[in-house]
Amino acid sequence: MNAVLAAAPSAVPQQDPCCFHCGLPAAPNAQWTVAIDGAPRQMCCPGCAAVAQAIVDAGQSSWYATRDGYAATASGADALPAELALYRNDDPRFALDATDCEAVLLVDGIRCAACVWLIEHRLLQMPGVVQAEMNIATGRLRVRWRKDGCEAADVLRALHAIGYPAWPYDAARHSRQLQQSSKALGRRLFVAGLSMMQVMMYVAPAYLADDAVNRGTLDDGMAALMQWASLLLTLPAICYSATPFFRGAWSSLRARALGMDVPVALGIAAAFGASVIATWRGQGDVYYDSVTMFIFLLLCSRWLELAARRKAASALERMQHGLPASASLLAGWPTARIATVVDAAALKAGDVIAVKPGEAFAADGDIIEGSTSADLSLLTGESAPQAMAAGATVPGGAINAGNAVLLRVTRAAGDSTLAGLLKLVEKAGSSKPAMAMWADRVASIFVAALLLLAAGAWLWWHWADPGRAWPVAIAVLVVSCPCALSLATPSALAAATDRLLAQGILVVQPHVLETLHRATHIVFDKTGTLTEGKPAVRHVSRMGPGAGPDNRAALHIAAALEANSAHPIARAISAAAESRIAARWTAMDVREMPGQGLEGFVCGQRYRLGNAAFVAAIAGNDMGEPDDGAVPERCGGGLTTVYLGTNGAWLACFYICDALRADAQRTVDDFLKQGKQVVLLSGDRDRLARQVANQLGITMVQGDCLPQQKVDYVRQLQRGGAVVAMVGDGINDAAVLRSADVSFAMGSGAALAQAHADAVLLNGQLHAVADSAHCAGRAMGVIRQNLAWAMLYNATAIPAAALGWLNPWLSGVGMALSSAVVVINALRLRKA
Known part of the structure; x- marks a missing residue:
């Protein structure tokens, strides 16, 4: 907001019909007004109205009485590019519903948690904006606003005004932006490294001349020449390589926020300024080597951070280029x-x-x-x-x-399927889990505390030993690493979710990994989740003596009888016949007896297909035993037997069941070994649900559940202190998926279930839930390691610098290494 105010410092006469805020002509029928100091003031557009209202809401309306120019317009320094100023709420990319719009924006210039806080805080002050979530790891911002509150261009204008250019998210632009950032950072890194090496050549004689052996070997004139040469060689690093830090610090201060770049810029400026003064006076210590080394090492840390962000977005980029x-x-x-x-x-x-x-x-x-x-x-x-x-x-x-x-x-x-998945991925990449938000809050407070500590250290040392006051204050500013704290969580989560996406597990909501790690109860639906979700013929047995039809012919006859039936068992027999028999026979005069079976003629012979009593009416009561009566394994949904018979003879028995998924037992066993309580919650008959539970070793089971009963069951567990993870498939699971603390939907399930789930198993493998749990455990471990390292480093290094135990160049090394450790540790999660 201060960027908007900067162009208009004092009072100006107002002449209607000009805009009271920017001075541009207002249309005669313009309806935008803002009450300023009790009087309605005409505005030329919704953007000026939004900014003016924000100024009033912030209690800064007195600015209008003291300015001597209008606020910046589209021709000012903070102008919004012309193509972005054309965006309106009726753009289909922003459509959400009848009242709201939503956009995923790509934001440039994000450096730390304070940048995130500033962006979210500024947008939430705008009229109509109801949600703003910035993800530092992916550089994406999700904004939701009311159509009657502001326009899409106003959101973009507000971001540009505080120094963060933003565009509607586009994969190609994102890729170009990352490449441009990488190239620009590479050039700055090269200049900083070259300056550092050259400066080291000129400061080395001074260091050697100060030791006990070579003391006095460097005369004052040569020492001064070396210092002036070091000053000239440091200028490229200051004027080019370090500009992102100064620009970021200025943007933060202009917006009245303290970002990570503030202590960095202060440390560089203080060390360089003190060195210039000492060089000019010809007395005192110089820190050109420390300044260039600090800039170089900090840029190295930024390079690693950018590489981590590119790797974290690699799976998404592959998907976005898939179509x-x-x-x-x-x-x-x-x-x-x-x-x-x-x-x-x-x-x-x-x-x-x-x-x-x-x-x-x-x-x-x-x-x-x-x-x-x-x-x-x-x-x-x-x-x-x-x-x-x-x-x-x-x-x-x-x-x-x-x-x-x-x-x-x-x-x-x-x-398309891929386009739908991309929308879910974009949604996933623009939110933050609770741990990341906690780290952001701590990091924003950390910078303010650090500046106070640096000032206090300078005052104490100025009293105790004035010659060491500046070096100590600079070391305190340089050694701190708020970026390690703010990157500890998002870098690890981005790496973990990228790895899961590569394995076919799409994490939609940001809290999935940390909630799954805390889950105490894993609740499974039965049909389509633990089982394959469709009945199938698992076995065919011949019955009765004599040379009756073989299994293939019996299946052929049964399929002919079931050809026009929509019953699930009919579909199972027809599917088995399609996969096993090339020819197709035709049944004539087929009659269906509800609850019993079918009767019809195939090749002139009468057949019955159905339950035992129905078939016995024509085949006789002497059923005999199937020649292979072994019950098929993995029948999870209850075994159904269907008999085929003809006049005076039993022909075949078909075993039909909804089979357990091949990885169901392994998944349940995996969670039981982790000490989780596994629950089977099904809408199927209680008897069938208990059969499946007994087969898998699940002790908590509930069948005959309506959708609302499933929700009530989960909420009852939650009231007892349980953290519930729900795995389901199908439309009737949507409500309970939404009610659970964390939820997974099978990728082959109903779209509604996937829309309400926190994660989607795109690979259709049930064991992917257990894989996600293992990955969550590793991710939480890495996050704890990162946070512990960041806090331990700062708790040790900052007091050491304040006590004068660390000089500025050593502080720069520690700061860069701290960030590098966090990023490199997080990247371990991308490995299987």
Whole structure:
């Protein structure tokens, strides 16, 4: 806000219809007014109205009475770029609902927790802004505002005014920004390193001349020449390499906030200023070597931090570049096969596109011609390609790893599976967990305390030993490391979530890892979570003597009878027949007996398919024993037996069940070994739920649960002090997923369940929940290590500097190493 005030220091006459804030002409029908000192004042636009209202709300309305110029306009130093000034609330990128807008912005110039605090605090002061969350690790800001409160351009203007350029998030811009930042930082680092090495050459004789052996070997004239040479060689580091620190400190002070750059800039300025004075006077200590080394080491720390941020965003960048920019459209298919290259964003449902080997599928669709294999690693983390034949559904973003195919688009590129995942990832990268917010608050207080301590150290040493006052004060300013404290949590969480995303586990909410680590109860849904979610024929046994049909023929007959039934068991038999039998028979005169089964004619022979009593009516009461009566393993949803018989003969028995997931037992065992309480909460019949629980070794089980009963059960656990993690699949799980402390949705589950979950298992593997728990434990361990290191370092180094035990150059080494330790330790989480 002070950046806006800077251009207008005193009173000016006001002439209507000019804007009272900026002086530009106001439209005759302009409706924007702000009450200033009890009088309504005309404004030319919502931006001026928002800034003026913020000035009044901050109690600074007296500024208008003392200014001698208008506030900065679009031609001022803090002007908003013309293309950003055009953004309005009706832009589809900002649409949220009928009353609110929401945007993910890419913010430049973020350096520490104080920057985060300043951005969030300034935006929340604007009329209409209801939420502002800045993520220091990713550089993304999520803002939500009311449409009737301000415009999108006003939000961007407010950020530019306090020194933080921002744009609507775009993957290409983000990539370019990181590359530009890396190149600029590399140039500054090179200049600082070159200055440091050259200065060291000129200060080395002075150090050697001061030792006991060489004392007096450097005369005063040569010493002065060395100091002047060091001054000239330090100027490039001060005027170029250190400008980001001075610019950041000025922006913080101008906005009345204390950022990490403030003590850094003060330390550099104090050391350089004292050195210049000593050089000019020809007496006193100089610190050119300490200044250049401090700038170089601090830039090295920034380089590591930038590298960590780029690596933390690597998985997201891969996803954002997963959808191709163009597609080969077959507009005249099937009569013509001429392909036209079109913008992928222009594809709509029903379009037919050709996908060549090695290309990405531009949108979700069904293969209508050809067969291939698809690489889904970008979406699920599964590296093995999956076979895709005609009729298979392929998600947008998958890679065609086999033959050329034709795809009929079912959803436009903007609504594809990958596009939906990107929206969730963007949401995930713009929020902060409680631990990070705690570290931000501590870091912002830390800087103020540090400045007071430096001033106190200077005063004490000025009284005790005036010659050491400046070196001690500089060392205190330089040795502190608030950035290590503010980076301790977000750097670790960013590395951990990037690793999980690469494994096919999408963390949507920021609290997932720390809450999962504290979870006491792991609650699983049954159908589609512990089980595969669909009944299937697990075994076929022949029955009765004689040369009846074999298993394949029996399945063929049963599928013919079930061909027109929508019952889940019918779908299971039909699916088994499709996978095992090439030919298809036709059943005639099929009749369905509700609750019993089906009767019909196949090749002129009457058959019955259903329960034992129904089939016995034509096959006879002497059922006999199946030739292989072994119950299939892993039947988690209860075993159902379906019999096939004909006149006077039993033919076959089909074992149908909803099988347990292959990794269900391993997942449950893993949590039990961690000391977690595992609960099975299902809407299925209590008897079936208990069968699954007994098979998996789960002691707490509840069946016959309606959605609200699931919610009540979870809340009852929470009232007893439990921290509940919920894993579910399906629309009826959405409410309980939202009620749990942390929740996971299977990637193959209903979209509503995924929308309400805190994390999504894109790979569809249940054991990914246990993998997330292990990763959460490692992440919390690294965060504790980082916080402990940052606090221990500052608690040790700052008093040591205040007592005069550390000189400025050694303090610079410690400060840079402290930040490097935090970042490097966090990057360990990216390894499996």
